[in-house]
Amino acid sequence: MAAENINAAAASIQSGQHHLNIEVLAASQELVPTGDGAERSRHLQLFHAALSGDWETAEGIYRSFPGEVNARITKRGETALHIAAAAEHTHFVKKLLKRMSAEALTYKNEAGNTSFCFAAISGVEALAKVMMKTGRDLAMTRGRENLLPIYMAALLGHRGMVSYLYDETKEKLTDSDRITLLVALINSDIFDVALKMLEAHPRLAYDRDEHQLTALHALAQKSCMPSSVVDRSPPEFWNKFLIPCFKLARKKKLMHKQALDLTQNLWKQVILLDDETISCQIGKPWPLIFTAAERGNLDFLTILIRLYPDLIFKVDQNTYSIFHIAILNRHEDIFKMMYQIGSIKNVITIYKDGEGNNMLHLAARVLESPSRLNVIPGAALQLQHELLWFEEVKKVVQPRHIEEKNIHGKTPGALFIEQHKEMMKEGEHWMRDTADSCMLVATLIATVVFAAAFTVPGGNLQEGTPIFLERIAFKIFAISDAISLVASASSLLTFLSIRTSRYAERDFLWSLPNRLIIGLTTLFISIGAMMVAFIAAFSLVFNNGLRQYSIPIAVVASLPVIFFIWQHYRLFLDMINSTYTSRSLFKPGKSPLFSKRVKPKVA
Known part of the structure; x- marks a missing residue:
């Protein structure tokens, strides 16, 4: 069980944010209470007994000193009930509750937390249920910084504990408690309880006291949950973890649906307000839709825009729309919404910031979030992705914007070259190193298979005809050797063309990646052809003496092929995906604004 005394508390939410402060203190730091030597010794024994769940030792002390059952046994003012609850010893707590006074059940330590706060933090529902049977309103006894136990459990993500405590306290919570709790539930992905709370109290969508869309701001910060995690499972563990992966995927899909339902229900209440209030509040305490666009929260934006289309025209303090934010953070799904709003996009693309940067200037900037760029391996592929974005944005802006200068006198093209100068150097270095390594291998193969073509297995007759000319294995050898020679020579020339390329920025978009592929x-x-030729030659020369070893030798001969492909297949797949598949990222499809998947119900 727990070997440490955990004292957890949380500061209240300010402007939709929450802060969790957990202090972890080793047992040795808690052992010395006040009092004389004999009392300190008893309290030390009780502390150890409560921490380890040793009721026999504790009961022996309580028989001799009945008053100790309510005593504070640590310097921080904690009782044995605090320690046992923190250590999750339900049986120990049950025994203590029969002996303790009603007043001692609500004792608080120096941090301001009751023993029930510790039970809520533990997440053990059985522990909370045992304590609630005392008849005391422990769940509504506030802890540190006036926080309720249910809020502490929510911050730590204890779904079962939160669900139980909400059923016990839902009629006693104030509106302020509910709003604070709602945000904590959203941040911990406990959407089922959040939905239940919102259905019972629709007014929570808009904090009347603070005049803020607190819950919606919390949802805006949530990045989209993946609909499946199975495709990210390593192939070698597929069979072993197939069922758990599907279960996790199903759970995430359910959570995602609950999050969308919560967003839709909240927004339906908000749009009942007047337009001036809505326009004002989506920017407080931070921009609602722009936070969602920055995080790539497409489904959140889809729901809001469907029910309130004017959001498309909203801009932040930099005169950026959600599409400008999507470009800055490279979120393809949000950017593609532009293709479904018709000529409205012509109005949005003319927006400029204070420095005169238009939408294409933003695409020319280097990606500000390294986490978004680092998902693409290699500087060359990263630069290719940046070029793809630049070319795609160029298609939607007006022709005059392509050569338009900002206040610093730079066109989008010039800004792109300036911003990506280091990436181009790294990309060139990466391409040259890759080409050099592969050229060495291709040269060795070409040398070997060229020599093998003139030293055929078994030798030749006097007139120069190969001895094994009529054998099928010889024909396989000859064809494989020829294929290997042609392929290695082609590979060598291709890598040589990469080595001698001019490395202009546009070469990274198609020419260089295509050559590398x-x-x-x-x-x-x-x-592969070289290994086939080797196996065929071996079977010809040693057809009689070592025939029984032909299969093992064929297996061993295939190992270099497998090893090389295993080392480079990820690079190969990344190149194909970046060069060919990624071009469909911006392909206009059915707009999510009209998708049936999250279509709002019409009242």
């Missing part, structure tokens, strides 16, 4: 493909073919 061709070079790797032909290199894989040459290695």
Whole structure:
């Protein structure tokens, strides 16, 4: 069980944010209470007994000293009930409750937390239920900084505990408590309880006291949950973890649906307000839709825009719309919404910030979030992704914006080159190193298979005809050797063209990645064909003496092919995905604004 005394508390939410302060103190730091030597010794024994769940030791002390059952046994003012609840010893707590006074059940330590706060923090529902049976209103006894136990449990993500405590306290909570709790539930992804609370109290959508859309701001900060995690599972663990992965995927889908339902229900209440209030409050305490656009929260924006289309025209303090924010943070799904709003996009694309930067200038900036860029391996592919964005944004802006200068006198093209100068150097270095490594392998293969073509297995007759000319294995050898020679020579020339490229920025968009893909493909073919030629030659020369070893040798001969492909297949797939598949990222499809998946119900 727990070997540490955990004293957890949380500061109240300010402007939709929450802060959790958990102090972890080793047992040795809590052992010395006040009092004389004999009393300190008893309290030390009780502390150890409560921490380890040793009721026999504690009961022996209580028989001799009945008053100790209500005593504070640590310097921080904690009773044995505090310690046992923190250590999650339900049986110990049950025994203590029969002996303690009603007043001692609500004793607070120096931090201001009751023993029931410790039970809520533990997340053990059985522990809370046992304490609630005392008849005392422990769940509504506030702890540190006037926080309720249910709020502490919510911050720590204890779904079961929160659900139980909400059923016990839902009629006693104030509106302020509910709003604070609602935000904590959203931040901890406990959407089922949040939905239940909102259905019972629709007014929570708008904090009348603070005049803020607190809960919606918390939801705006939530990035979209993946609909599935199965595709991210390593192939070698697929079978072992298949069922758990599907269960987790199903759970995440349910949570995602609950989050969308909560967003929709909240927003339906908000749009009942007047337009002036809505326009004012989506920017307080921080911009609602722009936070969602920055996080890539497409479903959140879809729900809001469907029910309040004017949000498309809203801009932040920099005159950025949600599409400008999406470009800055490279969120393709949000940007693609532009293709479904018709000529309205012509109005949005003319927005400029204080420095005269238009939408294409923003696409020319280097990505500000490293976490978004680092998902793409290699500087060359990162630069290719940036070029794809620049070219795509160029299609939606007006022609005059392409060469338009900002207040610093820079066009979008010039700004792109300036911002990506270091990335271009890194990309060039990465491309050259990759080409050099693969050229070495291709050269070795070409040398070997070229020599093998003139030293055929078994030798030649006097007139120069190969001895094994009529054997099927010889024909396989000859064809494989020829394929390997042609493929390795093609690979060598392709990598040489990469090595001698001019490395202009536009070369990284298509030319260089495409050459690298061709070079790797032909290199894989040459290695595979070389191994086939080796196996065929071996079966010809040692057909009689070592025939029984042909299969093991064929398996061993395939190991270099497998090893090389295993080392480079990820690079190969990344190149194909970045060069060919990524071009469909911006393909206009059915707009999520009209998707049936999250279509709001019409009242």
